[in-house]
Amino acid sequence: QAEALDELLMAFGGKINIVPSIYVTQDELVARLLKRAEIEGRADDNEETIRNRMRVYHEQTAPLLDFYKQRKLLVEINGEQSIDQVQSDLIKEIHKSVS
Structure with a gap:
């Protein structure tokens, strides 16, 4: 699916600059969802x-x-920080990817 998306974007002159992944440990995810x-x-x-x-x-x-x-597009963001910090980190990474 990812390869098909890349081909489709290339056909229209586009590309993926960044793929953000907000990570949280499994224990933290379980705790948050149970809450x-x-x-x-x-x-x-x-x-x-x-x-x-x-x-x-x-x-x-x-x-x-x-x-x-493998394509050096994945950017991992620590999701165990405050919401404001996660947002700030994400915005910084997006800005870096387009500059």
């Missing part, structure tokens, strides 16, 4: 479902991240 379940009352935010979602993510998304990492 969300308490606040929002989401029945699907239980630990088993969350861990299954993470398994699927690693099976399906990790190879895509590797694809972009």
Whole structure:
């Protein structure tokens, strides 16, 4: 899919400059989603479902991240910082990629 996207963009004179990935440890993700379940009352935010979602993510998304990492387009942002810091880091990386 990533290769097809690259070909499509090239056909229209475009390209991908950056692929941001906001990373958070699995334990932190579980904690955040379980807290969300308490606040929002989401029945699907239980630990088993969350861990299954993470398994699927690693099976399906990790190879895509590797694809972009090999092309030096992947930029990892620490998602365990404050929201403002994550946003700031993301904006900095975007600006670097277009300058």
